[in-house]
Amino acid sequence: MTLLREILSGMGDFLARAGAMTRFLGRLLWITPAGLLRPRLIADQVYNAGALSLAIIMTSGLFVGLVMGLQGHDLLARIGSEESLGTGAALTLLKELGPVVTALLFAGRAGTALASEIGLMRATDQLTAMDIMAVDPMKRVVLPRFLGGVISMPLLTAIFVMVSIFGVQLIGVQYFGIDRGQFWSEMRSFVELSDVTEGLIKGLVFGIACSLIAVFEGYNAEPTAEGVGRATTRTVVVSAVATLVLDYIVTAILL
Amino acid sequence: MGSQLGLAASRGVVAGEENVALLRGVHFAIDQKPIFRGLDVALRRGEVTAIMGPSGTGKTTLLRLITGQIRADAGTVEVDGQDVAGLSRPELYALRRRMGMLFQHGALLTDLDVFENVAFPLRENARLPERLVRSLVLTKLHAVGLRGAARLMPQQLSGGMARRVALARAIVMDPDILIYDEPFAGLDPISMGVVMRLIRSLNDALGISSVVVSHDVREIAQIADQSYILSEGTVVASGSPKELHDHPSPIVRQFLEGLADGPVPFHYPAPDYYGQLLASGKAAR
Numbered sequence: 296m297t298l299l300r301e302i303l304s305g306m307g308d309f310l311a312r313a314g315a316m317t318r319f320l321g322r323l324l325w326i327t328p329a330g331l332l333r334p335r336l337i338a339d340q341v342y343n344a345g346a347l348s349l350a351i352i353m354t355s356g357l358f359v360g361l362v363m364g365l366q367g368h369d370l371l372a373r374i375g376s377e378e379s380l381g382t383g384a385a386l387t388l389l390k391e392l393g394p395v396v397t398a399l400l401f402a403g404r405a406g407t408a409l410a411s412e413i414g415l416m417r418a419t420d421q422l423t424a425m426d427i428m429a430v431d432p433m434k435r436v437v438l439p440r441f442l443g444g445v446i447s448m449p450l451l452t453a454i455f456v457m458v459s460i461f462g463v464q465l466i467g468v469q470y471f472g473i474d475r476g477q478f479w480s481e482m483r484s485f486v487e488l489s490d491v492t493e494g495l496i497k498g499l500v501f502g503i504a505c506s507l508i509a510v511f512e513g514y515n516a517e518p519t520a521e522g523v524g525r526a527t528t529r530t531v532v533v534s535a536v537a538t539l540v541l542d543y544i545v546t547a548i549l550l
Numbered sequence: 551m552g553s554q555l556g557l558a559a560s561r562g563v564v565a566g567e568e569n570v571a572l573l574r575g576v577h578f579a580i581d582q583k584p585i586f587r588g589l590d591v592a593l594r595r596g597e598v599t600a601i602m603g604p605s606g607t608g609k610t611t612l613l614r615l616i617t618g619q620i621r622a623d624a625g626t627v628e629v630d631g632q633d634v635a636g637l638s639r640p641e642l643y644a645l646r647r648r649m650g651m652l653f654q655h656g657a658l659l660t661d662l663d664v665f666e667n668v669a670f671p672l673r674e675n676a677r678l679p680e681r682l683v684r685s686l687v688l689t690k691l692h693a694v695g696l697r698g699a700a701r702l703m704p705q706q707l708s709g710g711m712a713r714r715v716a717l718a719r720a721i722v723m724d725p726d727i728l729i730y731d732e733p734f735a736g737l738d739p740i741s742m743g744v745v746m747r748l749i750r751s752l753n754d755a756l757g758i759s760s761v762v763v764s765h766d767v768r769e770i771a772q773i774a775d776q777s778y779i780l781s782e783g784t785v786v787a788s789g790s791p792k793e794l795h796d797h798p799s800p801i802v803r804q805f806l807e808g809l810a811d812g813p814v815p816f817h818y819p820a821p822d823y824y825g826q827l828l829a830s831g832k833a834a835r
Binding site: 416419 | 617619643646647649651653654655657658659670671674675723
């Protein structure tokens with residue numbers, strides 16, 4: 296009985312939170328036209344969420360590519376198709392691994408930074424002070440950060456995929472000696488524009504989800520050190536789960 | 551005694567041009583816990599009004615009602631003749647542009663330097679030429695004695711300096727009402743004296759009305775024209791510092807003289823002391 300009550304209570308909390316987040320997204324979309332009139336604020340946040348994430352995205356991308364090169368070559372060697380390494384890796388990275396891993400890294404780096412920054416602004420009365428100065432914190436603080444994240448994610452995804460393919464090429468061509476021409480020409484033959492688009496769409500969807508979760512959690516954080524910490528943790532956990540769930544949904548729609 | 555106090559409490563609470571803000575019969579509760587039970591407060595135009603009272607009596611809540619951050623469950627809150635609860639968001643923002651507020655810890659924007667913090671309301675609310683913004687900001691910073699700190703970041707400021715920068719920001723739009731939430735909290739005596747003098751001199755020089763929430767009875771007595779003491783959700787005494795000094799109410803005496811025990815008990819409600827000490831197991835906690 297207690298278990299059932301806890302499950303029901305948990306579901307109630309989940310639905311209440313999902314409803315609040317939907318309203319929050321609605322408000323953001325409503326004020327987006329006004330927010331777009333201040334591109335400088337958005338550009339600053341593209342720098343914060345995007346440019347400052349480049350190091351971790353590129354480093355991770357390179358190593359993901361290197362590992363894919365090793366594993367992919369081992370797998371393909373068993374069926375005598377090593378020359379297909381480039382195509383297989385490119386398709387896997389573009390359609391699946393690139394957007395998902397980028398989103399998880401984005402949530403860990405930029406998402407937590409966004410949530411803790413906004414949460415701390417809440418805890419130190421900066422958001423209230425803005426509101427008292429007749430400046431809407433949703434427009435001035437939250438919206439530029441949300442849009443900055445949304446713009447950054449597809450770009451980061453593209454960079455991650457490019458660096459990863461370079462990593463695969465390092466292993467496949469430089470280390471295992473696959474023919475360079477065959478590696479690239481086969482990739483060009485089999486990878487279609489729709490594959491690239493799928494990756495970018497996923498990047499955009501994950502960008503919307505991860506940025507929304509981060510700004511929502513930060514904005515609604517309890518104004519205490521513990522509250523900001525909880526908001527940051529929730530940002531990572533909810534973003535990771537949302538990314539994987541959305542990945543399934545988007546894949547099912549696009550395939 | 552109760553009716554006398556009530557009479558004293560509501561003295562001056564009349565609608566009209568002489569009041570910049572007026573709270574009448576305000577009831578407000580948080581999570582079923584009543585904070586105000588029929589609160590009547592009038593803030594007179596051009597004066598420094600102090601709001602005092604023991605911790606947890608709703609002093610900051612009163613400021614939040616005046617600034618329209620929260621709405622009363624019952625009663626009216628009028629600022630400059632406008633019912634705050636009835637204002638739309640744009641109307642509320644128009645009203646807030648005529649208010650300045652100093653937060654307890656300054657609430658400076660940590661990603662902007664001192665100059666940009668003070669310029670922030672101007673840049674967001676008024677389209678002014680950069681030269682004019684610069685002049686206004688430097689004038690206000692000069693008024694609080696921090697023109698030389700214009701390029702410091704908030705993290706480089708002491709508590710007193712941060713409070714003064716926040717004050718410069720609060721007055722940069724030339725408000726009609728200045729609201730101070732615990733302006734002396736955590737300040738050393740020199741900074742406290744500086745902020746105290748600034749509150750009084752800005753009020754007189756700019757011809758504005760000021761509301762100061764504070765526990766610091768002595769400091770407030772030197773700058774306030776009138777004071778309200780809140781307790782138990784209502785005003786227990788009001789008047790000039792001299793009138794409050796001579797007030798016979800036990801709770802006013804306890805508050806002004808800083809007595810540990812009295813109408814506001816020293817001990818939080820608890821079971822019998824010896825009984826609890828001698829108890830064992832769960833009952834001992």
